[in-house]
Amino acid sequence: MAFLPHLESVVTQVDGAIACSVMGFDGIAVETFQAPQSADLAQQIELNSAWVEYGNALSQLKTGADLLKAGTIAEVSINTEKLVTLMRMVTPEYFVVLALKPEGNYGKGRYVLRITAPKLKAELT
Template sequence: MSFRELLQQVVQNVDGAVACALMGVDGIEVDCVLQEEVGLDVRTLLIEYSSLFRAAREAASAHEAGGVSELSVQSERLLVVARLVSPEYFMVVALEPDGNFGKARFMMRVTAPKLLAEL
């Protein structure tokens, strides 16, 4: 299955998902599937959020908390969950605020190894 199909599968299987992307930890998008319009620029926000992943990684490593595998940010209009796929790439799901957070985390856990196999 291609990157795109794997990302699409996540979006389709998570209630409230509006986007799923594969991104470099450097913030460069590899691929992104947008499910519906939410009235804000999700792709740009995800790029901006990728710096959080880098900052969390540096802080955790500096304080001996080990590698960062997952990060989530809940804001008024969007819930974003990111999960590391490889040391250089992570996948991210953006959901409506009342979207199914647990299902998103589950789908990412299942999909990350499949994405990794395609990298």
């Protein structure tokens, strides 16, 4: 279960990345890589509290949307003026979450999560 190199790779590839984490739907982070230069910002916006709240919403959404004809949820993004958050399903129990500054590279973030999710899944199984 070597998650950290994958998470570090996400953060270093995406401009404006604050931190990337593998989380369970119980709200507990399995592993996190934080951009060293963004530690103050993460503390200031209470990143962990936001992630627990968002993960909880994602969990409810996943359950509620399972029966929709539009298909199962693959990716959710929640954005405020201070924080952009991208989440992508890894397995039914785990997801990967990436926090960006609002001016960060959103498109690159989506792309990198999409290619990283299968690698994280391989580590989980």
